[in-house]
Amino acid sequence: xxRPARFHVAIAVVLAALLTMAWVGRVHSPxxxxxxxxxxxxxxxxxxxPATYYDSSEGPRGFEYGLVKGFAKxxxxxxxxRPVDSMQQLATLLDAGAVDLVAAGIGPTPRRLERFTFxxxxxxxxxxxxxxxxxxEPDNLGDLAxxxxxxxxxxxxxxxxxxxxxxxxxxxxxxxTGQTSxxxxxxxxxxxxxxxxxxxxxxxxxxxxxxxxxxxxxxxDPRKLAWMLxxxxxxxxxxxxxxxxxxxxxxxVDALVEQYYGHLGKFDYVGTRRFMRDVxxxxxxxxxxxxRAAKAxxxxxxxxxxxxxxxxxxxxxxxxxxxxxGVMMLTQDAAQDVGVDNRLDAKxxxxxxxxxxxxxxxxxxxxxxxxxxxxxxxxxxxxxxxxLEDARVITQMQGGDPDSWAAVKKRLPLLSQKKxxxxxxxxxxxxxxxxxxxENIRKYYQLLIRVTEPSLLKVAPGPKKPSTPESPRDWGLxxxxxxxx
Numbered sequence: 001x002x003r004p005a006r007f008h009v010a011i012a013v014v015l016a017a018l019l020t021m022a023w024v025g026r027v028h029s030p031x032x033x034x035x036x037x038x039x040x041x042x043x044x045x046x047x048x049x050p051a052t053y054y055d056s057s058e059g060p061r062g063f064e065y066g067l068v069k070g071f072a073k074x075x076x077x078x079x080x081x082r083p084v085d086s087m088q089q090l091a092t093l094l095d096a097g098a099v100d101l102v103a104a105g106i107g108p109t110p111r112r113l114e115r116f117t118f119x120x121x122x123x124x125x126x127x128x129x130x131x132x133x134x135x136x137e138p139d140n141l142g143d144l145a146x147x148x149x150x151x152x153x154x155x156x157x158x159x160x161x162x163x164x165x166x167x168x169x170x171x172x173x174x175x176x177t178g179q180t181s182x183x184x185x186x187x188x189x190x191x192x193x194x195x196x197x198x199x200x201x202x203x204x205x206x207x208x209x210x211x212x213x214x215x216x217x218x219x220x221d222p223r224k225l226a227w228m229l230x231x232x233x234x235x236x237x238x239x240x241x242x243x244x245x246x247x248x249x250x251x252x253v254d255a256l257v258e259q260y261y262g263h264l265g266k267f268d269y270v271g272t273r274r275f276m277r278d279v280x281x282x283x284x285x286x287x288x289x290x291x292r293a294a295k296a297x298x299x300x301x302x303x304x305x306x307x308x309x310x311x312x313x314x315x316x317x318x319x320x321x322x323x324x325x326g327v328m329m330l331t332q333d334a335a336q337d338v339g340v341d342n343r344l345d346a347k348x349x350x351x352x353x354x355x356x357x358x359x360x361x362x363x364x365x366x367x368x369x370x371x372x373x374x375x376x377x378x379x380x381x382x383x384x385x386x387x388l389e390d391a392r393v394i395t396q397m398q399g400g401d402p403d404s405w406a407a408v409k410k411r412l413p414l415l416s417q418k419k420x421x422x423x424x425x426x427x428x429x430x431x432x433x434x435x436x437x438x439e440n441i442r443k444y445y446q447l448l449i450r451v452t453e454p455s456l457l458k459v460a461p462g463p464k465k466p467s468t469p470e471s472p473r474d475w476g477l478x479x480x481x482x483x484x485x
Contacts, residue, residue, distance in 0.1 A: 121224035306444035330354025390424035
């Protein structure tokens, strides 16, 4: 064999060996799903904010956190959250394989689909044009021409505006870089811009905090939110899709929607404005009392304060036509049970209300977990423990889950219908009242959390008067919106 022939044979052998090694490497290289199971941890990148993930005084919270925590549990591994500040950072971490997936309240766009893949959507949101009360209400994009309009730079929502440029040549907008969705909404609320484009869930979470915000028209079709993964991680993608499907079928997604959005129904502008004024003017007087009473009964003082506000607007001399009195509006029987002699004494009333609520909560079955346990206790505080149990019985009669607040609150109004209250032990009740009661308290509670936990999202402390915020950063509102990707 000639030297050139021997050379070519050697090259062929080397190439064959390299190809064989590459094939063997692919065969034996563990998939992303295998890596997750071997290390026992699912690593997830997200953005900090009320719609995604935040670390509260009661531990990690957020819709995305709750959903991805369930996925980690399904895989039999621990969850590790890596919060970042921008969409670029999310994409960089995922691209480098430093995280397993991104769960950050985002959805597929043409640009993202060039680099990544998405699991089955779990939620749909509606892009909306937002303005402040008193600003002319827009009906379409043509009405925005000549006005100040803002959107997050590089987001899917800016892409929607760009797609309409030929149809509305006079429409112009300012694209904000390095801003959050809460900061965008604040700019509208404070009058720094007239209109903005953001998603409906962001408006829902913030409208009770910025009560003058209004929604105009929808900007195109709804957007679907989904987890983002690297292409090629097919095993992980299939596992995520199976989990999302089961989470929908088993009610996990509905339960999370109820937990984070269920109390944010019809917006009460006047009531919210009054609440924010009272937080500034009245709460400083009673906060130490709420704190002491709540600590004695192992509950969050802000929850107790929210109950007191719903009951009396923190008025120690409040009295109803039925004879309940004081900050916590205790009946005479309830006051006697908890050792309250003077219901008009704010300290006694608050201490007694905390004790009474704690006793109700302790009577619930052990398998009713938080936060449902608290919502049940609040409903019973309002309508009576027996009527709450009747609603749970009716829920079971109808094939619902008696340990689910979402299921039971649908049946509470049935207590006013003879067809149903005649079948249970405690008879008629105005069952729609505890539903509104609990939802109002949840709104007040969430507002108090965001006012009193400036460190919630790792930002500077807020101002002393919650009724006049200087910026959303002062209030711990820092839900990162989509950016350049």
